[in-house]
Amino acid sequence: MTATSTTPDDVGDRGTLTIADSVVEKLVVAAAAEVEGVDTMTRSGTLGRSARASVRRDGDRVEADLQTAVRYPHGLAATADAARDRIRTRLDEYTGLQVSRIDVTVSVLSGAAPRPTGRVVA
Numbered sequence: 001m002t003a004t005s006t007t008p009d010d011v012g013d014r015g016t017l018t019i020a021d022s023v024v025e026k027l028v029v030a031a032a033a034e035v036e037g038v039d040t041m042t043r044s045g046t047l048g049r050s051a052r053a054s055v056r057r058d059g060d061r062v063e064a065d066l067q068t069a070v071r072y073p074h075g076l077a078a079t080a081d082a083a084r085d086r087i088r089t090r091l092d093e094y095t096g097l098q099v100s101r102i103d104v105t106v107s108v109l110s111g112a113a114p115r116p117t118g119r120v121v122a
Contacts, residue, residue, distance in 0.1 A: 019095050021055050028053035028064050031090035032083045032104075037074030042110040062091065063101040069108035080104040 029051050033040040040051035051068035064087060070079045088099040 019097075021057065024055045024057070024062060024064075024091065024095065024097065025053040027091060027094060028055065028066055028087050028102075029068075031087045032066055032068055034090075035079065035082045035086050037071050037079040038083055039069040039071045039108075039110045042069040042108055057097070060097055061100050062097045063103075064091075064099065065103045065105070067105045067107055069110040070106050071111045072109050076106050076109075080106065 029040055032038045032051065032053075038051075043050055051066065053064055053066045055065075056063045066083065066087070068083075070076055083104055084102045087102055091097045091099055
């Protein structure tokens, strides 16, 4: 027995797709994690959580806020710019949403070497 499927000729007959804001927020964090120097696993911020994002949508336009850590010695501005570019690309690629603004807050510099105290422990 073979199964057959029919595909509607008119795109309007296929139904709708709704992507929840929580999914878009997870995509923002996942896209940022792809960038060299972004550390989405280090606990950061006043609430002590790892990276998090929030989004505001207006139709197919989205604004995103990302709070994350950056690994030392990566440059903060360059890493934030690279994260913005990657987030914009991934959201367009995966959801079709157009990003109008991405705010990146670097709340922690992770992996920094401890500062010498001047004491020698023998």
